[in-house]
Amino acid sequence: MSGRLDGMVAFITGAARGQGRAHAVRMAKEGADIIAVDLAGPLPSCVPYESATPEDLAETVRLVEATGRRIIASKADIRDLDALKAAVDNGVAEFGRLDIIVANAGISVPEPWNEITPESFREVIDINVVGTWNTVMAGAQKIIDGGRGGSIILIGSAAGLKMQPFMVHYTASKHAVTGMARAFAAELGKYKIRVNSLHPGAVNTPMGTGDMVAALGRAEETNPGLMKMVTPFLPDYVAEPEDIADAACWLASNESRMVTASGVAVDLGSTQF
Numbered sequence: 001m002s003g004r005l006d007g008m009v010a011f012i013t014g015a016a017r018g019q020g021r022a023h024a025v026r027m028a029k030e031g032a033d034i035i036a037v038d039l040a041g042p043l044p045s046c047v048p049y050e051s052a053t054p055e056d057l058a059e060t061v062r063l064v065e066a067t068g069r070r071i072i073a074s075k076a077d078i079r080d081l082d083a084l085k086a087a088v089d090n091g092v093a094e095f096g097r098l099d100i101i102v103a104n105a106g107i108s109v110p111e112p113w114n115e116i117t118p119e120s121f122r123e124v125i126d127i128n129v130v131g132t133w134n135t136v137m138a139g140a141q142k143i144i145d146g147g148r149g150g151s152i153i154l155i156g157s158a159a160g161l162k163m164q165p166f167m168v169h170y171t172a173s174k175h176a177v178t179g180m181a182r183a184f185a186a187e188l189g190k191y192k193i194r195v196n197s198l199h200p201g202a203v204n205t206p207m208g209t210g211d212m213v214a215a216l217g218r219a220e221e222t223n224p225g226l227m228k229m230v231t232p233f234l235p236d237y238v239a240e241p242e243d244i245a246d247a248a249c250w251l252a253s254n255e256s257r258m259v260t261a262s263g264v265a266v267d268l269g270s271t272q273f
């Protein structure tokens with residue numbers, strides 16, 4: 001049976017759990033080998049939900065290997081360009097090529113506008129913007145070197161198309177990701193590399209654990225009603241990570257070969273409300 005990504009290699013950040021794990025497993029099922037990285041350790045102190053662990057990353061390895069594909073997983077911080085380059089170099093030395101980049105790792109921090117500190121603003125921008133740029137910079141040349149073209153997918157958010165109340169820093173960071181995808185798409189197009197941003201609405205992942213829901217509730221009390229601005233049209237309300245992986249897999253595959261510089265929303269309509 002042939003998969004839509006047969007023989008390809010995908011570099012995925014934030015792969016220990018949540019959406020990153022779903023992308024890794026889904027792309028492996030479609031025939032890709034996986035180069036996976038994750039912090040797999042404590043997130044910045046402004047983050048109210050639980051951090052991923054080395055055991056989470058090991059579980060992703062187990063799930064990918066169960067599909068019959070290969071995976072090289074390592075602990076790396078997307079703020080560290082050298083660490084990402086080392087992970088990509090190591091993976092390409094083993095698997096021989098790179099075709100797909102999924103810049104998925106990110107953090108979100110719910111805080112009313114006047115409680116955001118310079119530190120938390122910087123943490124969110126460092127990870128979501130500089131880390132996303134680092135991820136592309138660590139892998140793009142390898143795709144160019146392969147001469148076959150490829151697909152780069154930057155994971156944005158509904159907050160990168162419309163906005164997310166009580167997250168000025170997160171909204172700013174995800175708008176930066178939207179623009180970054182367009183800008184990379186313009187310059188990498190001549191190598192047949194497509195660059196798109198993918199914008200989930202609410203997704204059922206460990207981002208919703210720990211104090212996250214309570215922190216959102218506390219922020220909402222400062223301006224009741226604002227959360228209505230991101231009401232989905234569809235009754236499901238929250239997507240599963242596999243729903244986002246379906247779209248990522250389509251963007252990675254040849255089926256989307258005429259799609260670049262697009263912001264693809266998988267948000268149940270919430271950015272149109």
Ligand SMILES: NC(=O)c1ccc[n+]([C@@H]2O[C@H](COP(=O)([O-])OP(=O)(O)OC[C@H]3O[C@@H](n4cnc5c(N)ncnc54)[C@H](O)[C@@H]3O)[C@@H](O)[C@H]2O)c1
Nearest residue numbers: 014018019038039052077078105106157202203205206207
């Ligand atoms: N969950 C949602 O509702 C939602 C909605 C829209 C967009 N997103 C975006 O989707 C992406 C994935 O989020 P998720 O829901 O799977 O969250 P998650 O917290 O479950 O997973 C994110 C992973 O990224 C890793 N990570 C965080 N900072 C890192 C760093 N500096 N270096 C390396 N790895 C790091 C974490 O360890 C974690 O394993 C993020 O970019 C997020 O902003 C999430």
